[in-house]
Amino acid sequence: NCKHCLIFSITTNADLTSLPEKHLVLLRDGRTLIGYLRSIDQFANLVLHQTVERIHVGKKYGDIPRGIFVVRGENVVLLGEIDLEKESDTPLQQVSIEEILEEQRVEQQAKQESEKLKVQALKERGLSIPRADTLDEY
Amino acid sequence: MLEEMEEQNDLGDPAVMRAVHSKPTLESLDSAVLDSRIGSTWGEFEGDDLDKAILQALDRAPPMSHMNLDFLVSPAQRGYLGSPGLKCPDFRMMSPKSFPQRFMRQQSPMMPRSMGSPRPYTPPCRASPLFTPNQSSGYVSPTPFRPMSRNISTPTQPLAMHFGPMSPSLEPPLFFSPPASCQLKFSVPSHMTQLHPQHQRILNQRQQRGQARSISPKKAWSPKADPYSGLMTRKEKDWVIKVQMMQLQSENPHLDDYYYQAYYHRLERKQAEEELLGGRNKQEPPKLVTPYIQKMEIYDSVVRIAGSLGQVAVSTCYSPRRAIDAVHHALQEETAGNQRLRALHRIEKMFLQLLEVEETQRKMSLLPEEQHPRFREKKNHEAGRIYQALKIRACDSEEEAEDEFLQVLCVRKGKKLTARLLPHLAREQAEEILVAITRHLPFLMRKDVLDESLPVLYGPLSEMVGRMTFSELIEVLQELTRPLAGATELPLTMTFKNQFGISLLYALLSQGERLLSSDVPLEPHSGDFEKWTDTVFLVARELSQVPKTALVEPLFLPSNLLSLFCRYLDKQTIHRLEAKMECSPLPSEAAMPC
Numbered sequence: 001n002c003k004h005c006l007i008f009s010i011t012t013n014a015d016l017t018s019l020p021e022k023h024l025v026l027l028r029d030g031r032t033l034i035g036y037l038r039s040i041d042q043f044a045n046l047v048l049h050q051t052v053e054r055i056h057v058g059k060k061y062g063d064i065p066r067g068i069f070v071v072r073g074e075n076v077v078l079l080g081e082i083d084l085e086k087e088s089d090t091p092l093q094q095v096s097i098e099e100i101l102e103e104q105r106v107e108q109q110a111k112q113e114s115e116k117l118k119v120q121a122l123k124e125r126g127l128s129i130p131r132a133d134t135l136d137e138y
Numbered sequence: 139m140l141e142e143m144e145e146q147n148d149l150g151d152p153a154v155m156r157a158v159h160s161k162p163t164l165e166s167l168d169s170a171v172l173d174s175r176i177g178s179t180w181g182e183f184e185g186d187d188l189d190k191a192i193l194q195a196l197d198r199a200p201p202m203s204h205m206n207l208d209f210l211v212s213p214a215q216r217g218y219l220g221s222p223g224l225k226c227p228d229f230r231m232m233s234p235k236s237f238p239q240r241f242m243r244q245q246s247p248m249m250p251r252s253m254g255s256p257r258p259y260t261p262p263c264r265a266s267p268l269f270t271p272n273q274s275s276g277y278v279s280p281t282p283f284r285p286m287s288r289n290i291s292t293p294t295q296p297l298a299m300h301f302g303p304m305s306p307s308l309e310p311p312l313f314f315s316p317p318a319s320c321q322l323k324f325s326v327p328s329h330m331t332q333l334h335p336q337h338q339r340i341l342n343q344r345q346q347r348g349q350a351r352s353i354s355p356k357k358a359w360s361p362k363a364d365p366y367s368g369l370m371t372r373k374e375k376d377w378v379i380k381v382q383m384m385q386l387q388s389e390n391p392h393l394d395d396y397y398y399q400a401y402y403h404r405l406e407r408k409q410a411e412e413e414l415l416g417g418r419n420k421q422e423p424p425k426l427v428t429p430y431i432q433k434m435e436i437y438d439s440v441v442r443i444a445g446s447l448g449q450v451a452v453s454t455c456y457s458p459r460r461a462i463d464a465v466h467h468a469l470q471e472e473t474a475g476n477q478r479l480r481a482l483h484r485i486e487k488m489f490l491q492l493l494e495v496e497e498t499q500r501k502m503s504l505l506p507e508e509q510h511p512r513f514r515e516k517k518n519h520e521a522g523r524i525y526q527a528l529k530i531r532a533c534d535s536e537e538e539a540e541d542e543f544l545q546v547l548c549v550r551k552g553k554k555l556t557a558r559l560l561p562h563l564a565r566e567q568a569e570e571i572l573v574a575i576t577r578h579l580p581f582l583m584r585k586d587v588l589d590e591s592l593p594v595l596y597g598p599l600s601e602m603v604g605r606m607t608f609s610e611l612i613e614v615l616q617e618l619t620r621p622l623a624g625a626t627e628l629p630l631t632m633t634f635k636n637q638f639g640i641s642l643l644y645a646l647l648s649q650g651e652r653l654l655s656s657d658v659p660l661e662p663h664s665g666d667f668e669k670w671t672d673t674v675f676l677v678a679r680e681l682s683q684v685p686k687t688a689l690v691e692p693l694f695l696p697s698n699l700l701s702l703f704c705r706y707l708d709k710q711t712i713h714r715l716e717a718k719m720e721c722s723p724l725p726s727e728a729a730m731p732c
Binding site for chain 1: 364366367369370374378381382385
């Protein structure tokens with residue numbers, strides 16, 4: 001039940017003396033945002049402060065600073081708190097933005113090509129899978 | 139608005155604002171507006187006097203008791219919070235210009251103070267109403283809450299969450315922010331809303347850690363440098379939480395929130411076990427208890443405007459977005475159409491009915507004995523309807539594939555449906571099902587080769603068998619001994635290779651033996667005993683002939699089978715059967731009657 005999670009993220013961070021918690025948000029289009037959750041409402045609309053879009057490719061990741069994000073609730077898949085202590089404790093390697101974007105482009109290309117081959121193979125067998133334009137991309 | 143400002147001075151406490159019959163505020167009309175006065179009205183009153191007054195008010199506000207807004211916060215968390223949400227001391231550090239804004243936000247914690255003596259938090263008491271209708275102190279708060287002015291058990295004027303436009307004909311809004319006393323109205327257990335177990339654990343951990351290393355905070359985020367962390371006030375957070383809690387509450391949590399309930403029961407059971415084994419202190423898994431807030435309005439989530447095409451979906455906080463009703467108008471095609479699809483469709487419909495039957499059963503078990511007959515009747519009626527829908531009837535082996543009941547049984551879900559339905563059926567109906575299954579057992583076994591889901595029927599069927607009379611038993615066994623047209627093997631023999639089949643056979647035999655060795659008069663029909671002995675001999679013969687490797691292990695091996703064989707067979711045969719069936723040997727040779 002997603003309500004439990006929302007309740008969680010709201011009830012903590014209750015006073016000024018505590019450190020603000022970073023939250024990780026996964027969106028329906030596959031983007032991962034990390035930022036300080038400043039506001040939330042009953043539809044899970046979010047206001048993220050000092051947001052960073054994190055792109056993962058393999059074992060590498062890169063952060064693109066994005067500033068303030070206002071996310072419409074229906075696009076949120078999940079939202080979680082980041083343990084600030086464990087944040088740095090990751091086997092993943094951080095790289096520069098340019099590098100990660102390049103890696104991502106390469107990955108997308110490989111995926112597109114394999115997709116093309118699949119569609120071709122299906123066509124040869126007389127099958128066709130309709131393009132799922134409205135489905136969430138990953 | 140002006141009147142309000144003047145009146146506050148009368149009370150001598152500028153923190154208090156009296157509720158007046160002003161025209162509906164923007165907040166009451168539009169739930170999206172939390173505070174329409176920020177930056178607007180206050181601008182008119184800027185000046186040192188006001189600031190001084192505010193400062194005085196702030197000075198006077200002592201550390202509040204825990205009653206103000208922490209109703210939704212667990213005791214553990216309250217401890218963590220330290221002095222509750224008043225940000226008073228920090229205000230002085232802020233610029234005076236921003237005071238009014240912050241003051242507006244922070245009004246609520248101070249408000250309860252004005253309402254008579256601060257009440258220590260008490261568990262909800264049912265007798266006395268907390269707000270008499272005459273009570274006039276209160277103030278306009280930014281949020282469109284209404285007070286619960288009657289007692290808890292029957293909230294006749296329950297907390298209404300009005301969203302969207304409110305009609306002006308409603309009674310003058312006495313807007314209160316949710317003071318703690320108001321929250322007592324919720325049927326919350328005395329230890330307030332508890333958090334999810336995981337949540338609780340993490341908060342406790344954090345609390346411990348926080349206390350341990352409060353010395354070295356991270357430099358990057360000192361409180362002064364993070365002015366945004368208070369963007370959402372306690373009040374606003376609580377409000378959102380309340381909305382969510384309201385959406386969570388349901389009349390029938392077992393049905394609506396099945397997975398969480400099942401998970402929670404499992405957790406409870408596991409903890410109970412651990413408690414028994416480990417002897418630890420009783421730990422109850424804290425449950426997320428939603429406070430009961432009665433929804434005042436019944437709204438139509440889909441509005442049809444006469445003469446227009448389509449529907450307008452009204453979205454409120456209860457259901458932010460409700461999909462337009464999609465009603466399946468497709469007529470059921472009786473003649474054409476895929477048979478299997480039809481069977482699946484029927485199964486789904488019957489399953490929903492079954493869930494209702496089980497729900498009735500569950501409700502019945504919770505109620506006192508006197509009310510049982512009414513429920514039982516309802517349940518039997520509903521179960522009977524499903525039985526009718528199953529369309530069990532006699533059919534030949536050629537018609538098996540077309541028979542509707544057998545089609546249902548070929549589907550795994552159909553078997554589950556039948557298995558769950560059996561305990562609720564009348565005796566004759568359940569027997570019909572058993573007879574039908576046994577009659578078509580070879581067919582069913584053949585169809586179940588891939589799925590292997592027949593064993594789901596074993597439990598309820600074996601229970602049924604345990605209650606059968608001798609004659610009924612014979613009737614069922616006849617189905618297994620009757621030779622099939624076009625088959626070399628007896629159905630009996632075919633069961634050896636199927637786990638369910640052999641288990642059912644053993645169960646039947648075991649029941650027979652039990653009946654014979656008991657003192658209950660059997661009242662057999664004529665010819666029953668012969669049929670019985672014939673069957674036993676037949677079973678023994680087939681069992682001894684079938685190679686051991688072909689014999690499948692049953693789901694359950696009754697212990698009285700050997701005793702059964704002892705009645706009729708010689709020692710040698712028995713030993714052979716014993717070895718084949720891998721029964722535990724009889725106590726001692728001398729004790730054997732044969």
